[in-house]
Amino acid sequence: MALAVLFLVAAPYPPALAERVVGTALRDGVAYSRLQDLTDSVGPRLTGSPGAEAAVAWALQKFQEDGVSAHTEPATVPHWVRGEERAELLPAKGVAGLKLAVTALGGSPGTPSDGIEGDIVEVHTLAELQALGASAKGKIVFFNHAMSTASGKTTGYGAFVDLRTHGPAEAAKAGAAGAFVRSLATASFRSPHTGATDFAEGAPKVPAAAISTEDADLFHRLLAKGAQVRVKLWLGCKTLPDVQSANVVAEVRGREKPEEVVLLGAHLDSWDLAQGAIDDGAGAVIVMEAARLAAQLRPAPRRTIRVVLFMNEENGLAGGKAYAKAHAAEAPRHVAALESDSGAGRPLGIVLRAGGDGKALLAPWLAPLQTVGAASFVDGEAGGADISPLGPLQVPFVSVRQDNTHYFDLHHSAADTFDKVDRDALSRTAAAVSWVAVSLAEMEGTLVRPPPTPPRQRAAPDQPQPAATPPRSNR
Amino acid sequence: MALAVLFLVAAPYPPALAERVVGTALRDGVAYSRLQDLTDSVGPRLTGSPGAEAAVAWALQKFQEDGVSAHTEPATVPHWVRGEERAELLPAKGVAGLKLAVTALGGSPGTPSDGIEGDIVEVHTLAELQALGASAKGKIVFFNHAMSTASGKTTGYGAFVDLRTHGPAEAAKAGAAGAFVRSLATASFRSPHTGATDFAEGAPKVPAAAISTEDADLFHRLLAKGAQVRVKLWLGCKTLPDVQSANVVAEVRGREKPEEVVLLGAHLDSWDLAQGAIDDGAGAVIVMEAARLAAQLRPAPRRTIRVVLFMNEENGLAGGKAYAKAHAAEAPRHVAALESDSGAGRPLGIVLRAGGDGKALLAPWLAPLQTVGAASFVDGEAGGADISPLGPLQVPFVSVRQDNTHYFDLHHSAADTFDKVDRDALSRTAAAVSWVAVSLAEMEGTLVRPPPTPPRQRAAPDQPQPAATPPRSNR
Numbered sequence: 001m002a003l004a005v006l007f008l009v010a011a012p013y014p015p016a017l018a019e020r021v022v023g024t025a026l027r028d029g030v031a032y033s034r035l036q037d038l039t040d041s042v043g044p045r046l047t048g049s050p051g052a053e054a055a056v057a058w059a060l061q062k063f064q065e066d067g068v069s070a071h072t073e074p075a076t077v078p079h080w081v082r083g084e085e086r087a088e089l090l091p092a093k094g095v096a097g098l099k100l101a102v103t104a105l106g107g108s109p110g111t112p113s114d115g116i117e118g119d120i121v122e123v124h125t126l127a128e129l130q131a132l133g134a135s136a137k138g139k140i141v142f143f144n145h146a147m148s149t150a151s152g153k154t155t156g157y158g159a160f161v162d163l164r165t166h167g168p169a170e171a172a173k174a175g176a177a178g179a180f181v182r183s184l185a186t187a188s189f190r191s192p193h194t195g196a197t198d199f200a201e202g203a204p205k206v207p208a209a210a211i212s213t214e215d216a217d218l219f220h221r222l223l224a225k226g227a228q229v230r231v232k233l234w235l236g237c238k239t240l241p242d243v244q245s246a247n248v249v250a251e252v253r254g255r256e257k258p259e260e261v262v263l264l265g266a267h268l269d270s271w272d273l274a275q276g277a278i279d280d281g282a283g284a285v286i287v288m289e290a291a292r293l294a295a296q297l298r299p300a301p302r303r304t305i306r307v308v309l310f311m312n313e314e315n316g317l318a319g320g321k322a323y324a325k326a327h328a329a330e331a332p333r334h335v336a337a338l339e340s341d342s343g344a345g346r347p348l349g350i351v352l353r354a355g356g357d358g359k360a361l362l363a364p365w366l367a368p369l370q371t372v373g374a375a376s377f378v379d380g381e382a383g384g385a386d387i388s389p390l391g392p393l394q395v396p397f398v399s400v401r402q403d404n405t406h407y408f409d410l411h412h413s414a415a416d417t418f419d420k421v422d423r424d425a426l427s428r429t430a431a432a433v434s435w436v437a438v439s440l441a442e443m444e445g446t447l448v449r450p451p452p453t454p455p456r457q458r459a460a461p462d463q464p465q466p467a468a469t470p471p472r473s474n475r
Numbered sequence: 476m477a478l479a480v481l482f483l484v485a486a487p488y489p490p491a492l493a494e495r496v497v498g499t500a501l502r503d504g505v506a507y508s509r510l511q512d513l514t515d516s517v518g519p520r521l522t523g524s525p526g527a528e529a530a531v532a533w534a535l536q537k538f539q540e541d542g543v544s545a546h547t548e549p550a551t552v553p554h555w556v557r558g559e560e561r562a563e564l565l566p567a568k569g570v571a572g573l574k575l576a577v578t579a580l581g582g583s584p585g586t587p588s589d590g591i592e593g594d595i596v597e598v599h600t601l602a603e604l605q606a607l608g609a610s611a612k613g614k615i616v617f618f619n620h621a622m623s624t625a626s627g628k629t630t631g632y633g634a635f636v637d638l639r640t641h642g643p644a645e646a647a648k649a650g651a652a653g654a655f656v657r658s659l660a661t662a663s664f665r666s667p668h669t670g671a672t673d674f675a676e677g678a679p680k681v682p683a684a685a686i687s688t689e690d691a692d693l694f695h696r697l698l699a700k701g702a703q704v705r706v707k708l709w710l711g712c713k714t715l716p717d718v719q720s721a722n723v724v725a726e727v728r729g730r731e732k733p734e735e736v737v738l739l740g741a742h743l744d745s746w747d748l749a750q751g752a753i754d755d756g757a758g759a760v761i762v763m764e765a766a767r768l769a770a771q772l773r774p775a776p777r778r779t780i781r782v783v784l785f786m787n788e789e790n791g792l793a794g795g796k797a798y799a800k801a802h803a804a805e806a807p808r809h810v811a812a813l814e815s816d817s818g819a820g821r822p823l824g825i826v827l828r829a830g831g832d833g834k835a836l837l838a839p840w841l842a843p844l845q846t847v848g849a850a851s852f853v854d855g856e857a858g859g860a861d862i863s864p865l866g867p868l869q870v871p872f873v874s875v876r877q878d879n880t881h882y883f884d885l886h887h888s889a890a891d892t893f894d895k896v897d898r899d900a901l902s903r904t905a906a907a908v909s910w911v912a913v914s915l916a917e918m919e920g921t922l923v924r925p926p927p928t929p930p931r932q933r934a935a936p937d938q939p940q941p942a943a944t945p946p947r948s949n950r
């Protein structure tokens with residue numbers, strides 16, 4: 001009893017506050033039912049599609065139902081559409097013809113309507129591609145890697161995503177006819193995983209597709225025995241003119257320092273192959289839950305909690321860039337930013353990127369997260385793709401690190417569907433993010449601002465990586 | 476030492492014989508490399524396709540290389556072809572439009588070229604379908620089930636396969652426009668699993684497709700909230716006239732009782748969505764390994780070991796029926812039959828269906844299988860679809876039961892590819908099957924013949940099921 005009193009006295013927050021946030025998130029299950037509504041009734045939300053616009057309307061409606069004031073802020077976004085896609089391994093000596101499991105990479109040009117055809121040449125790094133020299137001409141470059149066999153603390157995504165993002169552009173420069181990238185996946189039932197690939201303005205482009213890990217293994221086996229591996233590829237994808245879209249910005253205004261902002265971000269767009277349940281419907285409903293719960297608090301938290309549902313995280317980051325540009329003047333008053341884009345897994349702990357001893361400031365607030373298993377600081381990198389433009393502006397980053405054991409089994413594939421989400425795990429992470437947001441908004445002081453991230457750094461990962469791994473895009 | 480001598484004296488076989496069979500199978504790895512050759516260079520082998528005919532030629536060639544005499548025996552087989560297939564969930568109030576993951580069931584008719592469209596009605600049993608009465612007319616009947624959530628010793632396949640085999644025909648009789656069957660799968664990344672469905676000659680037919688477990692869950696969620704679930708389905712599949720194909724029959728002739736036959740079977744055909752690695756490329760190379768090793772023995776085993784690679788196990792059983800018919804006269808001289816059609820998993824033990832005390836006769840021969848973990852009798856049902864016509868003829872059945880934990884993750888889906896096969900597990904099962912075959916061919920006596928299986932029993936399962944489960948087709 002004496003200990004309990006000591007604890008209550010020592011805590012920097014009213015005990016009832018933690019119960020109202022953490023307890024309610026766990027009891028209500030709103031994040032889960034809302035995610036079902038988003039995935040089943042709004043569905044795929046590729047930037048520029050009717051689904052993406054429906055998601056904007058859906059989010060505004062839900063914020064209104066929650067009593068949270070919300071508006072849209074414009075973002076000019078790319079408009080890439082998929083179309084038909086198929087590929088065939090052509091029969092040859094020792095090679096059976098086979099329909100391949102492929103999906104176009106976002107940003108890829110299409111093929112002519114009668115497809116392209118070429119011999120496969122396998123490389124594992126961009127350097128190996130350079131070393132091919134003129135022998136890459138007319139070939140279909142196949143970027144293979146070892147992600148699916150990666151073990152230990154990292155999934156390998158961060159180590160290999162450059163092959164998808166930049167490999168096809170480099171293949172085009174080398175005169176190749178096309179590019180295949182082994183899916184960035186930790187498990188597969190012949191399921192290709194899409195994702196963005198970048199071609200610079202005016203630079204050469206080639207049709208680029210992800211292939212299933214099984215088909216990558218097949219190419220590798222056939223090439224290892226010296227067979228000719230020749231493939232025909234048809235892609236109907238194309239890039240249409242940019243369109244106007246929007247971020248959805250919602251706020252619970254602070255009672256005492258409304259000009260100071262705790263920013264919570266997630267992205268509303270998704271890939272088009274599935275429902276976007278874990279990427280990033282889960283993140284969207286998690287940060288919406290933080291706003292919903294904060295809006296019920298009387299009095300309101302000291303500072304403003306702002307939730308931004310970004311558009312176009314997956315293939316352009318137009319929403320993240322538009323927000324940073326429009327809000328540059330108030331960046332110094334962003335006291336912290338947290339992005340939720342790591343799926344629906346249970347929370348493991350808190351990651352911080354701040355100056356001074358940020359942990360000492362936040363630590364006394366974390367006790368209520370013992371009940372969800374996330375009351376301590378853990379290794380990793382705080383940040384996220386959409387909030388990465390705020391890094392050079394020295395906004396402190398906070399992340400709730402999640403169990404992502406099965407995240408890359410599903411990520412960017414047709415299997416990213418609602419059934420994969422565990423209600424309890426999602427509720428726990430919603431509780432953790434909500435409590436961290438309320439803590440940052442309510443605590444007396446603010447985190448010391450960290451040194452700026454390098455100005456030309458690419459988007460930070462939304463998957464915490466071991467500290468030794470350099471920051472990379474997780475789009 | 477005394478014990479070892481006692482053991483050697485007690486064993487009914489020369490010690491070197493076991494080493495030459497079990498040891499060689501484990502050391503050589505021929506089953507594994509041969510399976511790679513079959514899957515990568517022959518590929519999918521749907522009955523009636525060029526791949527199936529290529530497999531016949533491939534098998535004859537391999538038997539020749541092994542010094543095993545082989546020939547073909549004719550079988551008139553069905554010729555069903557797949558064509559294009561796609562389905563869309565149509566948008567409605569509370570329902571997002573979505574491209575569905577579907578694949579036609581073997582034997583299904585196609586749709587008109589502009590597809591069929593209908594509201595989904597969900598049933599879980601054939602009795603529930605009957606209870607719908609006139610309200611099934613014009614609907615697309617959706618057969619849902621709980622296989623993927625089944626736990627314990629059975630996968631649930633045996634309990635639910637009737638929905639796929641007979642559900643669509645019953646839906647057609649009820650006036651439905653089409654049928655969807657939840658994939659018979661224990662795991663899914665949005666991967667539909669095909670399989671045969673039966674329509675009686677002259678009875679009504681409807682287009683019938685498997686849907687991924689994810690899409691089945693989606694239908695269920697939407698129907699549970701009262702939404703209209705309306706789907707459009709396009710199937711290009713059709714049944715062409717029957718064609719002539721063949722079983723491949725290979726023999727290692729017995730030295731003393733050549734007229735007595737130990738029959739080993741597997742099937743050469745596969746579904747068309749993948750490489751047919753676990754179903755049943757694995758079984759084919761396992762029984763081929765038994766013939767290869769037996770052919771190297773000097774002297775040859777006492778009785779004949781006959782390996783039959785059956786055609787058309789998946790969608791008609793024409794090969795199995797043709798064999799039983801052509802060899803009915805020598806059925807009394809089939810001293811045992813073993814079918815290998817349970818994937819590439821490691822062996823767990825031996826299952827026997829024989830009269831008298833068959834176990835007592837075989838048990839002294841099993842010691843060499845201690846090294847592969849399969850030296851004892853285990854529960855289950857011995858048999859297999861292709862050898863099931865021999866059941867009424869009282870042929871004793873023997874099975875090597877395998878670990879099938881992940882078998883139904885892959886079975887009949889696009890993910891049945893060579894990379895899923897573990898070399899060591901496959902070698903162990905090849906060793907076990909080879910040794911059981913040599914034992915049955917070499918032992919002094921023969922198994923007592925069991926009572927006949929009921930004459931109108933459907934094909935026996937190729938997956939051992941708990942004894943309480945009634946025998947069902949595992950096609």
